[in-house]
Amino acid sequence: MRNRIIYTFFLVFILLLTGCGSNASENNNEKEKAFTIGVIPVQTVGEMETAMDKLQAILTKELNREVSVEVYPDYNGVVEAMNYNKIDMAYFGPLTYVVAHEKSGAKAIITQLIDGEPFYHSYIITHKESPLNSIEDLVSNSKEIDFAFGDINSTSGSLIPSIELKDRGVFESEDVHQFKSVRYTGSHDATALAVQNQQVGAGAIDSAIYNQLVESGKIDGSLFKTIWQSEKLFQYPWAVHKDTDDKTIQKLKSAFLAIDDEEILGAFGASGFTEATDSDYESIRQAAIKQGIIKE
Template sequence: MKKWLLSIGLALTLSACGSGEDAPSTDEADTSSGGETSDEVFEVAVIPSQSTGEMETGLSNLESHLTDALGREVEVNQYPNYNAVVEALNYNHIDLAFLGPLTYLIAHEQSGAQAIITQEIDGEPYYYSYIITHSDSKWETLEDMLADREEVNFAFASNSSTSGHLIPGLELRNRGHYEDDLNNDFAQVQFAGSHDIVTTLVQDQSVQAGAVDSAILEALMKDDEANGGTLREDIKVIWQSDKLYQYPWVVPSEMTEEEIEDIRAAFYEITDEEILRIFGGASSFVEAGDTQYADVLEAAREFDMLKLEE
């Protein structure tokens, strides 16, 4: 696996190319079939839905599995932010990306990227956005928390996160209390960067409430229980969204159907517990497509978020 700092370097390079809304020049674009990189290495990029240490072993195992299953060299990298993965996909610098629903839709709008597969959790390809607080708090509902909103430090995951910002942010906006991190009714709003960091901030009571992915939270709780921790007892869910279709694995628009089927087959064979754990405690992988993300697309349009953050 490449060192994480190399991914940061790539992200900085890509950011200089612009937002990805304009077609790349001949020099920028990869002209090889299926978006493959010129050196034939199959490049996989993963958003930082969890911090680097949480995902390192699973991503290394995924790299080994895909190398064997696809019969070619594979490199899997966790990128430093959501935007960098979208930019890399738009400019054909990668062959496969693990994105949140919102970042997938941004890439789909900008470059025609295709969703091809997703993960099931306990046999269901769904998850939820949660707003959580510490179990010691007096709040039992979102309404309770909002009654004290001027005293609340609130943490979102990433600005480009579906469950960690778009969906809960839209709920708070529709209730008249949130527009962005600078325009809201809370004492303070911050973007922590990942769902596990939000969870830690709430558990430590560094913030009073936060927005997280339900599947990631459950996986964190199971890991914590195995190590004798108290995370499950320390966290209280005070709001739950409607069902959201799970994070998609996404390929560039030029990827051939034969290559797509090979990738799907490789994921269907995954049984490694470390790999499954880092993707929300997945039980299996199933086919996905554009239509399953229509509700998130509607929310993104309503919240004007079908673009990369500045």
């Protein structure tokens, strides 16, 4: 009897230890596993920091787990981070999204609204003192023009305008073109400032970011002319890793749809957020295929 009591006590003690160990392990895993988000640099990194801190706080509360938001220095870095499972969610440009979807199965779930609509355009802008008044003028005088794209992986700052200029016979690549020079500034605000300061004769830019830069006073809108506008482009997606569970996706959607903080919205030139799906980016996918960026 005495041996049986000792054995029973020992068994209960082991079970208690196992349970405590399991709970501790689960708690540690929860603490260690932050939900990570990568963001492309639609503006220079420093300009976005405060807004991203606010977004991080909102999502941490809504997901009830630590959330870490990081603005990457270039577009491709966000694609590779998703591809190598370094992040759980990303804010992509449409082009970087279709590349990430192709490489790693990223899934678009949210996009931004501009004046209530999920669309924007690619602009080609010049200084008001420029003699250029149309894209035809730009093409005719290309040998005299220093031209600026944004990031090479940007939809509106590179892909769409480069296709237009290629179709018009003045651009093939950074090294093969009919311009005086071609440069990639790395971000939309850098392109706008290069045009404003007449460091380049014309540049390609996201229409929504351009308008936001004007409204915020970061550039002087009276110093610009828009000489070309693309067809409508579906707005930048927020996309999750292919393994993200449905419960987390629903929490993320709810959190974004409820955001009304002006500083967060302003960082993206947005008036709000709405749901998005992969099919919304089919036209961008076809453009990427045309340029040989992804295979059909």
